Structures are given as C-alpha cells and as structure tokens.
Amino acid sequence: MSAAVTTVDPRSGMSTSTDLHETDPADVAAACSAAAAASRELDAAGRGFRAGLLTTMADALEQRREDVVATADRETALGPDRLNGELTRTAYQLRLFADVLREGSYLEATIDHAGDTPMGPRPDLRRMLVPAGPVAVFGASNFPLAFSVPGGDTAAALAAGCAVVVKAHGSHPLTSALCGEILAGAAADAGAPAGTVAVVFGRGAGEALVGDPHVTAVSFTGGHAGASALKRLIAQRPDPIPFYGELGSVNPLLVTSIAAAERASDIGSGLVGSFTLGGGQFCTKPGLVLVPADAAGDAVIEAVRESLAEVAPPVLLNRGISDSYAKALAGLTRYDPIVGTTPDGQGFAARPAVLVTDRLDDALLDEVFGPLAVVVRYRPDELATLLRRLPGSLVASVHGGSSADAERDAAAAVLRERTGRLLFDGFPTGVAVSWAQHHGGPWPSTDSFHTSVGTTAIRRFLRPMAWQAAPEHVLPEELRDGTVSVPRRVDGALVLPS
Amino acid sequence: MSAAVTTVDPRSGMSTSTDLHETDPADVAAACSAAAAASRELDAAGRGFRAGLLTTMADALEQRREDVVATADRETALGPDRLNGELTRTAYQLRLFADVLREGSYLEATIDHAGDTPMGPRPDLRRMLVPAGPVAVFGASNFPLAFSVPGGDTAAALAAGCAVVVKAHGSHPLTSALCGEILAGAAADAGAPAGTVAVVFGRGAGEALVGDPHVTAVSFTGGHAGASALKRLIAQRPDPIPFYGELGSVNPLLVTSIAAAERASDIGSGLVGSFTLGGGQFCTKPGLVLVPADAAGDAVIEAVRESLAEVAPPVLLNRGISDSYAKALAGLTRYDPIVGTTPDGQGFAARPAVLVTDRLDDALLDEVFGPLAVVVRYRPDELATLLRRLPGSLVASVHGGSSADAERDAAAAVLRERTGRLLFDGFPTGVAVSWAQHHGGPWPSTDSFHTSVGTTAIRRFLRPMAWQAAPEHVLPEELRDGTVSVPRRVDGALVLPS
Known part of the structure; x- marks a missing residue:
C-alpha cells in the first residue's frame, strides 16, 4: 500500500492523515490509458456533446458549493468569500468554454477547393484543429478551484476534446479529491467515457504522469523549481511534448x-x-x-x-x-x-x-x-x-x-x-475570464506563446490537421461542403455561418 | 580571418573555395542586435508596409531568376526545371503572406468592452497577436530557395513583423548569399531597416545564433541529429525559446x-x-x-x-x-x-x-x-x-x-x-502553399503543433498580448473602436470588416 496523503490546516499548521493514498505508477498508467480511449470518444462525440459536458460539470460544482468551499477553506485558509468567488469563476469558465465550442471559430476550419494557382494546380485541401490527446494538468497551490482540478486547464482541455489527468497539489488533496469526484460524476451523468477526468496524488504520480506515453501536453501553474523538474523529466521522453508553464513574475x-x-x-x-x-x-x-x-x-x-x-x-x-x-x-x-x-x-x-x-x-x-x-x-x-x-x-x-x-x-x-x-490605472490581481484575456508573458513569467486564462487557452491542446482530396464522409462535419454552424475560411475568405 | 566557405558541385564532387567566410560570433551578435532594432521598426511600420516589403522581395527574386537558378543548380544539381518551379513557389509564398497581412485575421484581434458578467464587472480588454522579435531560420539542404534564405520561414517571420537571421545551409552557400543580397536590396528599396534580413555562414555561426539573447524563436528544416544539437544549445539559454523543427518522416x-x-x-x-x-x-x-x-x-x-x-x-x-x-x-x-x-x-x-x-x-x-x-x-x-x-x-x-x-x-x-x-488517391510529395495547408505532424516528424507551410505558419512567430483599460492612442490601430480593416471578435462575436 502506498503512503497515505496528509492534509494540513494552514491556520494551525496541524497535519492530518486522510483516506487518500499516493497514486502508484501502475494506476497512473491505467488513468492515462483510459484517458487516451476517452479522448477518442470525446473527439468523436463532437462539439455539442462536449459543450453539454462542461455545462453539466459547472452545474454539479455549484450544486456542491457548500461542501467544496468548506473543504477548500480548511485546506487553504483562503476564506469563504474568496472561495465562493473562485467557485463562481470556475463554473463560469466551464460555461464559457461551452460557448467557445458552440461558436466554433477555435477550429480554424479552412477549405481551399481544388483550383489553379501561379504554382500550378492545387488539390482540394481542408484544415482544422483537432484534439492533441490526453493532457496532464498540474494543479496550483494558490487557486484550489480555478487553477486546479476543475480549473481553466481542465476546462480548456476537455473543450478541445482531450481527456485530463490532474496531479492534485499537495496543499489541498481533499479539495482535489472532492472536485475530481464531482467532475467524474458529472461526466457519467452527461454520458462521457470513464477516463474523461482522473486525479492522481503524490510527487511520484506526477513524475509518472509526465513520462506517460499517452500524455500529449503538460500544463502547469506554479514556481520555477517545480517547472524545471518537470521539464527535465519531459526531456527524457522520446517525444518532446509541450510544457505550458504559468510561472509567476514581479509584475x-x-x-x-x-x-x-x-x-x-x-x-x-x-x-x-x-x-x-x-x-x-x-x-x-x-x-x-x-x-x-x-x-x-x-x-x-x-x-x-x-x-x-x-x-x-x-x-x-x-x-x-x-x-x-x-x-x-x-x-x-x-x-x-x-x-x-x-x-x-x-x-x-x-x-x-x-x-x-x-x-x-x-x-x-x-x-x-x-x-x-x-x-x-x-x-x-x-x-x-x-x-x-x-x-x-x-x-x-x-x-x-x-x-x-x-x-x-x-x-x-x-x-x-x-x-x-x-x-x-488599475491593479493587476484580477484576471477576467473572457475572449480577449491573455494571461501569459515573456520569460520568466511563462515559457510559451499561449495563455492559461481566457478562451484562447484551448489552442494549447489542439494540433492542426489537413485533409487532401478526402472523400466527404471521411471529413469532420465542420469541413464538409454546404452549410455549417462554424465560421470558416473558404478559398481565402472568412465566411460566417448564415 | 575566419575560414573560407567552400561550395561543392554534387555532379562532380569537386569542392571550390568561395569569397565567403564563416561568420564570426561578434558578427552574428551584431546581426541579431540589428534584427532586434529592425523588428521594432517592422512592427511599428504596420501590416501594409510589410505587405509591400514582401511583394518587393518577390519581384526582386523573379527579376534575378536566371542568376539564382543557375547558382542553385551548380550547388544542388536539382536541375533548372525544378529550381525554376521552386523560385516561382518562393515568390508566390512571399506574395501570399502579403495577402495574409492585408486580410488581417492572423492578428486574432479581440475586444471585450467593459461590462458586467456573472463573475462581477469586467474591465475593457483588447487582445491581439504581436511580433515575438528576431527569428533564427536554419535553411534546409533540399530546398535551396523555398525552405532556405528567401523561403517560407523567412516570409512568415517578416510578415509577422520579425526580422530574420538565416543560417545558410552548407550545401548551397553561394545561393544563400545571392538570395540574401537580393532580399536585403529589396528591403532597402522598400524602405525597411538595415537589419531586416541577414545571412550567416558556418556551424559556429549557427551555434552563436541560437544562443543569442535577442533571438525569440528558431525554425529549422532538417534531420534529427541537427535538431537535437540545436535543442541542446537552446536548453542552455536562460529563456526557453521555441524550436520549430520540421524533421521528416516515413510518410x-x-x-x-x-x-x-x-x-x-x-x-x-x-x-x-x-x-x-x-x-x-x-x-x-x-x-x-x-x-x-x-x-x-x-x-x-x-x-x-x-x-x-x-x-x-x-x-x-x-x-x-x-x-x-x-x-x-x-x-x-x-x-x-x-x-x-x-x-x-x-x-x-x-x-x-x-x-x-x-x-x-x-x-x-x-x-x-x-x-x-x-x-x-x-x-x-x-x-x-x-x-x-x-x-x-x-x-x-x-x-x-x-x-x-x-x-x-x-x-x-x-x-x-x-x-x-x-x-x-494521390502522392504526398507536392505541398501546396495555401490557407488550408498543414505541413507538420506528430513526433518524430515535427516537434510542435504548428506548420512550416501555408498561411498559418505565421503563428509561430507571434505572441498574444492584451491591453486592459488602455487609452485609445496607446492601442494598436487594429484594436481601436470604430471601423477597421480586419476581422475582429467583439464582445464574443466575430465581425467582418464592412
């Protein structure tokens, strides 16, 4: 049996053992394998399904507001006002990504019909962004909800169509477990596959997670020491998966x-x-x-x-x-x-x-x-x-x-x-969740050209894909000829859905 | 004096000394410093200016077609038919990025006006992509034009507003020098700053280039051995700049x-x-x-x-x-x-x-x-x-x-x-340059979620930036209220220019 996970009350400094245990490497591997299968299902189920999933998760979090806030307050001492606000933000974030899915611009759907060019004949080409696959999310100490298990990285990854395995932060294991249980319950209610969201505990589990072959990207909110350790582990993989680190700065x-x-x-x-x-x-x-x-x-x-x-x-x-x-x-x-x-x-x-x-x-x-x-x-x-x-x-x-x-x-x-x-003429500590937000900056504040807050955070978990001369039934729905519900670029011109 | 650069005729295997010399580290540093100053000017000069710059470069390349093709043929043995086609492609690519600039979607311009949300009041937020800064381009052996000095990476970076320092591939130094001279001449004709495009020679110059503090991204087309060597050098920098490697695969x-x-x-x-x-x-x-x-x-x-x-x-x-x-x-x-x-x-x-x-x-x-x-x-x-x-x-x-x-x-x-x-039902060797193209794939074929061919290649050299409650005159033109010439997302809805 692996070591029990402890929780600490910051107001007293007292440590208490919990019923949770550090996740052993075999269980991390099983979670990642299930996440790979779930990612395929989440992709195939389509944008509408995933919008419903995120909304169900937001509702479920709000239904358990009292429990979640009380648990998080015991583990973080951030106080009920702040934590209620953070839960509201977290639910809002999930719902905003549902809007992103329904709107569909994030796909960058593009069609170039076959035709002549100064370079000679061009084949039919169709491009859009597709889910990268399972994402490893490292929860933050300072936002037990909005940047942890049910937070922005999880919302963006699920919206993209990527199942998530979250490494719970050691500062709030009971909050992480409770949120994981709520999200998994909501996923089941929405008809999503079992591997959609998993939570793992302990440093060893985190190390196994970034090394798992199914994982396609790591998102992290924390300090430079932790980030460097994870990046060293990633450098040992055969494949150089992206590390999206939101690392803080003097601002x-x-x-x-x-x-x-x-x-x-x-x-x-x-x-x-x-x-x-x-x-x-x-x-x-x-x-x-x-x-x-x-x-x-x-x-x-x-x-x-x-x-x-x-x-x-x-x-x-x-x-x-x-x-x-x-x-x-x-x-x-x-x-x-x-x-x-x-x-x-x-x-x-x-x-x-x-x-x-x-x-x-x-x-x-x-x-x-x-x-x-x-x-x-x-x-x-x-x-x-x-x-x-x-x-x-x-x-x-x-x-x-x-x-x-x-x-x-x-x-x-x-x-x-x-x-x-x-x-x-204001103060920087509030970071609104919105379409125009950007939360990321030059090194050492982050190490990527991406954001971890706002709708464009979804781009981190998507990869582009082109189809050339594909039979229509092989194409994703959003790339077929005819009327669709998403904005597209067709032969160079941006076209809004009618 | 640093070592002379040699050129080799692949048809005979004979090596000849050239008037070129390996660029010494101080000259690489000077080129990068000039590129940093030039990047600021290219950004400030605006999209219209850069569209003109790219068009001038395309024209200049075509005016020197005979010289360029003859020089490249002597160094690569690819033959005049192929090289004429490649020059046409290269000029087309520069002009297509001029179209990308004029169209302006690539900015992802987004405005959220101040207002109430379920999270409370939201400040005015405006986001768009801005140039990352100087880009190091490593030319490929196999495309002396389209993936080298005047190639797609250079076109995309200049379009983004980033000055370029190209490491010439050792297989075609004279072609690289000639193309560098043509591009620099076109830049001068267009009124662009002196540091807009530079070409450096020799392995040591390449090493100095990826270590230079002004460089914000490295793009590379080549094999895994070369890519790994460059990535090891990048890992020694304090700041983890992106490496965009297009590395080939079994296809x-x-x-x-x-x-x-x-x-x-x-x-x-x-x-x-x-x-x-x-x-x-x-x-x-x-x-x-x-x-x-x-x-x-x-x-x-x-x-x-x-x-x-x-x-x-x-x-x-x-x-x-x-x-x-x-x-x-x-x-x-x-x-x-x-x-x-x-x-x-x-x-x-x-x-x-x-x-x-x-x-x-x-x-x-x-x-x-x-x-x-x-x-x-x-x-x-x-x-x-x-x-x-x-x-x-x-x-x-x-x-x-x-x-x-x-x-x-x-x-x-x-x-x-x-x-x-x-x-x-076709063959993969042709890669059309277009809006819907994607040339990039899962490891080991590339190591990023980006393309090196097609209009979206520009995204590699841009970073997002948000302005909060900014006085209008501080904002880039594309983010000011009123009519603009680019598509924008305003309060969540995509709006085409009228």
Whole structure:
C-alpha cells in the first residue's frame, strides 16, 4: 500500500492523515490509458456533446458549493468569500468554454477547393484543429478551484476534446479529491467515457504522469523549481511534448509623476489591497512598484503605510510558502521595510511588508511569493533605464495622469515588450475570464506563446490537421461542403455561418 | 580571418573555395542586435508596409531568376526545371503572406468592452497577436530557395513583423548569399531597416545564433541529429525559446486491396515518380508503402519495377547525404531490393531502390533520405495492427477504391492520429502553399503543433498580448473602436470588416 496523503490546516499548521493514498505508477498508467480511449470518444462525440459536458460539470460544482468551499477553506485558509468567488469563476469558465465550442471559430476550419494557382494546380485541401490527446494538468497551490482540478486547464482541455489527468497539489488533496469526484460524476451523468477526468496524488504520480506515453501536453501553474523538474523529466521522453508553464513574475506597477500628484492616496491604498489579496499569493501580484522620488511619490508611500496597518496578517497556504516568505524577508532586512501587523504565531500566518528603496538591486527582480511589495523611488531621468531592466511579466500596470502624460506613453512602449498584459490605472490581481484575456508573458513569467486564462487557452491542446482530396464522409462535419454552424475560411475568405 | 566557405558541385564532387567566410560570433551578435532594432521598426511600420516589403522581395527574386537558378543548380544539381518551379513557389509564398497581412485575421484581434458578467464587472480588454522579435531560420539542404534564405520561414517571420537571421545551409552557400543580397536590396528599396534580413555562414555561426539573447524563436528544416544539437544549445539559454523543427518522416502510403485491383499500374508508376522526385530528398517522400499480399498488390510492385528501370540515377545534394544513403542501403541488402540504374560513379549520383518485404521490421520505420522506398506486403487481417505501429508522419496517403472501400475508411481513422496531413488517391510529395495547408505532424516528424507551410505558419512567430483599460492612442490601430480593416471578435462575436 502506498503512503497515505496528509492534509494540513494552514491556520494551525496541524497535519492530518486522510483516506487518500499516493497514486502508484501502475494506476497512473491505467488513468492515462483510459484517458487516451476517452479522448477518442470525446473527439468523436463532437462539439455539442462536449459543450453539454462542461455545462453539466459547472452545474454539479455549484450544486456542491457548500461542501467544496468548506473543504477548500480548511485546506487553504483562503476564506469563504474568496472561495465562493473562485467557485463562481470556475463554473463560469466551464460555461464559457461551452460557448467557445458552440461558436466554433477555435477550429480554424479552412477549405481551399481544388483550383489553379501561379504554382500550378492545387488539390482540394481542408484544415482544422483537432484534439492533441490526453493532457496532464498540474494543479496550483494558490487557486484550489480555478487553477486546479476543475480549473481553466481542465476546462480548456476537455473543450478541445482531450481527456485530463490532474496531479492534485499537495496543499489541498481533499479539495482535489472532492472536485475530481464531482467532475467524474458529472461526466457519467452527461454520458462521457470513464477516463474523461482522473486525479492522481503524490510527487511520484506526477513524475509518472509526465513520462506517460499517452500524455500529449503538460500544463502547469506554479514556481520555477517545480517547472524545471518537470521539464527535465519531459526531456527524457522520446517525444518532446509541450510544457505550458504559468510561472509567476514581479509584475511591475508604475506610478507616473502626474498620477502620483493626482491621486496618491487612492493608488497607495489600492496597491496594498492588490499585493495582499489572497495573502499576496497571486501570480499577478504587483511585486515591484515604481513611484517618483518626490513629494507626490512619498505621499503614495505614506498611503501604503497607512493602509498596511489596517491589513490583518494573512495565513499562507502551506509550510513551504511560509518558510520561503520568512527567508526572503530576512534576506531583505537592509531595506528597512514598512511592516504590517505581526501575526500571533499560529500556523502559517505572515506579516505583510513593503520595502522602499532608491535603487533597484538585481536581488529585487525576483518574485517573492507572499504579501510583500518592493517600492522603488525613481528619478524621472532614470525611469526608461529602470524599465528596460525589468524581466518579462504576466502583467505590467501603469498609473498615469487623467489626461496627457508623456511618462505613461513612453513607459507603455517599453513595457509592451516585457509583458503579456498591459494595464492602465488599475491593479493587476484580477484576471477576467473572457475572449480577449491573455494571461501569459515573456520569460520568466511563462515559457510559451499561449495563455492559461481566457478562451484562447484551448489552442494549447489542439494540433492542426489537413485533409487532401478526402472523400466527404471521411471529413469532420465542420469541413464538409454546404452549410455549417462554424465560421470558416473558404478559398481565402472568412465566411460566417448564415 | 575566419575560414573560407567552400561550395561543392554534387555532379562532380569537386569542392571550390568561395569569397565567403564563416561568420564570426561578434558578427552574428551584431546581426541579431540589428534584427532586434529592425523588428521594432517592422512592427511599428504596420501590416501594409510589410505587405509591400514582401511583394518587393518577390519581384526582386523573379527579376534575378536566371542568376539564382543557375547558382542553385551548380550547388544542388536539382536541375533548372525544378529550381525554376521552386523560385516561382518562393515568390508566390512571399506574395501570399502579403495577402495574409492585408486580410488581417492572423492578428486574432479581440475586444471585450467593459461590462458586467456573472463573475462581477469586467474591465475593457483588447487582445491581439504581436511580433515575438528576431527569428533564427536554419535553411534546409533540399530546398535551396523555398525552405532556405528567401523561403517560407523567412516570409512568415517578416510578415509577422520579425526580422530574420538565416543560417545558410552548407550545401548551397553561394545561393544563400545571392538570395540574401537580393532580399536585403529589396528591403532597402522598400524602405525597411538595415537589419531586416541577414545571412550567416558556418556551424559556429549557427551555434552563436541560437544562443543569442535577442533571438525569440528558431525554425529549422532538417534531420534529427541537427535538431537535437540545436535543442541542446537552446536548453542552455536562460529563456526557453521555441524550436520549430520540421524533421521528416516515413510518410506511409497505403494501397487498399480494391485500389490495387482497380489501378495497380498507375499507382506503381506514380509511386516511383513521387519517391524519386528531387532525388528522394523530399521530407514528404512516401518512404513506406503498404500493398496487399495478393496478385493485385504484386501487380503494383511489378509496375514499380518497370517504372524504376526508366529513372535516371539522381544526383544527391551533398557528400553527407550520399554517404548516409549508401550506408542505409548496405544495411538493408537482406531485403533483396529492386534496384534502378547504376550511376556512373561521378559525384553524388545514387542508385534508386525499392525493398519488398512481407514483414515490417522496426528497422524499416526510420526515414532514409534519398531515392528509396520500402514496400510491405500486408494481409488484410493484419493491416490495422501494422498501421498502429507507424510513427508520426508529416503526411500519410491512402489509395482507395473508386467507390465504397471499408479498408480505406478504417485506415483513415487510424492514420489520422499519426499524421498532420491525410491524403487520398494521390502522392504526398507536392505541398501546396495555401490557407488550408498543414505541413507538420506528430513526433518524430515535427516537434510542435504548428506548420512550416501555408498561411498559418505565421503563428509561430507571434505572441498574444492584451491591453486592459488602455487609452485609445496607446492601442494598436487594429484594436481601436470604430471601423477597421480586419476581422475582429467583439464582445464574443466575430465581425467582418464592412
């Protein structure tokens, strides 16, 4: 019998054994084999069927809302408000992918009829995206629902027609098991095959998963150490499957001179709300803040100090994060941080902090997970140079003046090359799930040209396929001549369904 | 002074020194730095400008047609007919990407206006694809134009707004230098920046290129050994840039029992034309042919034998390919091959050959570059098992009956999972450049979910980017409110330009 899985209460630090066991390699292999068979069935069942499946899953999650939120709260200490919101987001995400399926643009269906070209005769060619096959999803610590078992990667993969095997994050095994049970039940209710969604537990199971020959892609939300370990395992496979890592970043936030002069207080208090949200454990936390080295900038810092005093010390997700946070903070004492309320010493509660400096040392360019922000006081003449030193980020924010602001415009041009989302006059911690969202950015924030949030996340689990001179009955329905329900490119021109 | 570059005449095997020199690392770095500056300018100049640039390049290539074809023929021995056709294809490809730019769907422009959602208020979000930055292109041996300096990767990258540094293939340095000169001249004529296209020479230059910090993606057409070496170098970078490898494959071709009975002779002669085309040095060469083990299948083999006798021994591209081909053939003598005409011993001429076997040994599942095909005689009851053993291929072909054919339909279902293009009743060596083309397939044929031929090849060099609550003047033109010239998704609905 493999080792029992333990769950830890972050509020007390107490560890409890569960009825779950680490999944042994043979069971991982069986799950992947079932996922391969299920992927074929999910593909063949078509877009309408999968839209229904996702909707059934969303309904089932909401029906079990109370259980799920209570379980997740015990394991993450994120609190019922946040977790109820996260469950709502998760259900919304599943339903939005059902819309994506019904709409059908994601297929990129394209037909070139046979004809003459300057290169000579062209055969009939028809292309669309097809499911890649089973996907391995690594759940995140910081979003036990929206980026874990029932989360965005699972929704995108199932929408694509790929069965999913999720490696549960060790921070919330009971939540993962419960969500896995709910999704599997919904899959059965919807008539989906048994291997549609599986959950595996334990580090060894994760290693077996990325090495399994049926797995066609790995999606991961977490830190660089975990990502590197998985990528080393992938490099040992004969086939180089894609690794979609959403890895976090410092997410710079610039306050221009005009913005500081116009609304120092609002910016300062908003900033504290943003970098302490969820205990500062958002991958979009604004970790590096640039304010002008003048009276207006100092007023922003003063507003930060005042707001920070009002923040209760958040409870971090697990011992590893708690220890890393303490260590990072200890390494930065020379910056004489502004600190928030000291926690009472129970569990993984942490003291929020803000470092203020006139110099952006390289050591400050690394992400610190937890309720910490670094404020750099800049002189206007050095701003461009500072911005060019910033590493790639998921999101960069600019607070600019209410009308013309040359500093904002110049910064936007530089930051555009260093981020996947460029945000104005707001805070980056919310990541709306929508058609136009992009949650991904240049290295080190991610390692692909893809998003893990929003409808286009589906592209990660699809591969293109062309049919040449195919008999009509061999073609997928969406590529046959005549009226279809999806937008298509026909002989070069985009055609909407009538 | 670095080493002189030599050119080799494949018809004689004679090597000659050229005026070119291997590019030293400092010059590679300078080219990449210029490419980074040029990429910014190409992006800012807009789609219309880049469409004009590509058209100017196409015109310039055609104006120098005679020189280019003569130079390429001396270095590749592919012959003027083939090379004229390849130049036409190359110019067409550049012009097609100009169409892609003018049409603008490739941007995936998406606008979500601010509004309420079940998750709460959503900010204004606008997404589109933006150029990734400088691209390193590794030219192929077998297509000195269409997959080399002025080829599809260059066209796609420039269209995307990415400047290009091409590593010239050692088989055709003078052709590469000439094409580089033509493209650079056209770029200057079109008003593009100096770093738009550069060509570098020598293995060391290639190594420096993939390690250069400005390079954001590597595209490669060639064999697994070269690809693995480059990927090891990429793994040493701090940032994991994508490697788009188009690596070749066995490209199975099935002749069903009914097809063999209906048209053995046509299939046999067509097959010989296809697998010996360009000296059997197409990445789409049908290398593994399955024919029924019956009288009709034997008639296909007989037609192959007859056609092969008519084929002149092709001259292979270089000594490395020639030596590998001879070695591969020597390792397969136990299959008692049908052989074509023996070459006269000059240069890199090679003897075409067909192996016929009743058993698909694993050794026959590897690609042999050159004019060789393996014919496996199958029993109908073992066909499904045989097909499931096939590795991933760029293209798989099925010759089926003129009406109902259960064997064809069953094979299509199995082959679909093992290929990027599924072709019926034809031969795979032609790869039309079009909107619906897909040239890419499961490992080991490529290592990405992308194509290197056709309009969607542009996606490899683009990364998504979202703007949140951005002032209008900061947004790219295609994301501003009002009428634009590109299709967009607005609040979830696809809208064509009026």
